[in-house]
Amino acid sequence: xxxxxxxxxxxxxxxxxxSLGVRSMATFVKTPDINVLIxxxxxxxxxxxxxxxxxxxxxxxxxxxxxxxxxxYADIVTISHMHWDHFKPFFEEYRYIWSSKEIAETIYADKxxxxxxxxxxxxxxxxxxxxxxxxxxxxxxxxxxFADGKSYVFGDTIIKFSAPVPHxxxxxxxxxxxxxxxxxxxxxxxxxxxVQGPISDRTLNLILKEKPNVIYISGPPxxxxxxxxxxxxxxxxxxxIAKLARKISLIIIxxxxxxxxxxxxxxxxxxxxxxxxxxxxxxxxxxxxxKQQLLEANRQTxxxxxxxxxxxxxxxxxxxQERRKTKPPIDYHF
Numbered sequence: 103x104x105x106x107x108x109x110x111x112x113x114x115x116x117x118x119x120x121s122l123g124v125r126s127m128a129t130f131v132k133t134p135d136i137n138v139l140i141x142x143x144x145x146x147x148x149x150x151x152x153x154x155x156x157x158x159x160x161x162x163x164x165x166x167x168x169x170x171x172x173x174x175y176a177d178i179v180t181i182s183h184m185h186w187d188h189f190k191p192f193f194e195e196y197r198y199i200w201s202s203k204e205i206a207e208t209i210y211a212d213k214x215x216x217x218x219x220x221x222x223x224x225x226x227x228x229x230x231x232x233x234x235x236x237x238x239x240x241x242x243x244x245x246x247x248f249a250d251g252k253s254y255v256f257g258d259t260i261i262k263f264s265a266p267v268p269h270x271x272x273x274x275x276x277x278x279x280x281x282x283x284x285x286x287x288x289x290x291x292x293x294x295x296x297v298q299g300p301i302s303d304r305t306l307n308l309i310l311k312e313k314p315n316v317i318y319i320s321g322p323p324x325x326x327x328x329x330x331x332x333x334x335x336x337x338x339x340x341x342x343i344a345k346l347a348r349k350i351s352l353i354i355i356x357x358x359x360x361x362x363x364x365x366x367x368x369x370x371x372x373x374x375x376x377x378x379x380x381x382x383x384x385x386x387x388x389x390x391x392x393k394q395q396l397l398e399a400n401r402q403t404x405x406x407x408x409x410x411x412x413x414x415x416x417x418x419x420x421x422x423q424e425r426r427k428t429k430p431p432i433d434y435h436f
Contacts, residue, residue, distance in 0.1 A: 109289045117168050118144040120360035121387035123161030123395040125187040127295050127357050130172040133286045135257030139176035140293050141188040142169050142209045145199045155404040156414050156432045158397045162200045173209040181217030182295035183279040184228035192238040197425045211242040218280050219248035223266035225277040260285040267305040270298040271335050283312050294319040299339025306342045316352045321359025347376035353383045363399045
């Protein structure tokens with residue numbers, strides 16, 4: 103049976119993740135004062151020279167519906183940075199993002215939006231995305247505020263955003279992200295989106311300073327080692343995760359790391375070190391007691407074992423523009 107991550111007062115419910123079949127760190131957090139939906143999106147990506155398998159499209163449709171369901175209860179929606187797997191745009195795109203105006207309106211309408219400033223500490227592509235998104239969301243949101251380095255108080259709940267920290271290594275071209283800390287009395291939860299370990303020591307020190315009981319963190323993209331990220335950076339990520347494991351009772355680790363089928367082998371020594379401190383490190387599916395679904399990492403196998411239907415193959419051969427505007431035919435059984 104699925105369960106929430108429950109402290110005494112703070113309830114944390116991951117909604118979508120690589121271990122659940124999609125690219126996402128979407129999370130719903132409830133305190134006695136406020137309901138917060140963090141990084142309310144899920145998407146897919148190109149991998150192995152293949153577009154996503156129909157089972158992946160089923161997963162992104164399912165998890166997007168889950169995010170929309172929890173959005174109904176949210177007072178606040180936060181955005182750590184302007185990558186598609188962390189916010190839903192207002193245009194139709196079913197090839198990878200699974201977005202539409204209707205989906206975006208369901209998530210963001212009448213909400214307080216606390217998000218990354220798209221004008222400062224941001225790269226060019228995210229600046230363009232941010233401009234378009236905020237132009238649309240300002241028409242329907244209750245309130246919008248750029249949250250970089252700010253804190254907000256709702257009753258006895260404090261929601262604190264870090265200053266922009268690197269999306270992985272210092273000086274990365276991928277830009278910057280905001281970590282979100284939620285405090286209630288002596289309980290602290292941190293959502294550390296796309297810090298990739300963290301790799302950055304500066305990011306590590308900001309996390310340790312908050313003394314969280316629970317952290318949900320993006321692991322490093324080990325599947326890109328020696329291809330798009332240096333071996334030294336991956337090693338630094340492991341070193342810093344081990345430092346967190348000595349201090350934090352529960353680490354939920356997912357996202358980039360779970361695009362690697364051997365993620366648990368890579369993390370084995372750190373998991374053992376956490377146990378020595380009577381701490382836990384788990385991916386989202388493990389802690390929610392759900393079946394692990396590393397669909398992207400298994401894409402080649404999925405295409406071999408579960409060949410798509412003729413209808414899907416016809417859709418796959420359409421132009422990129424047609425596929426963006428048309429949902430793939432996935433309503434069939436394997």
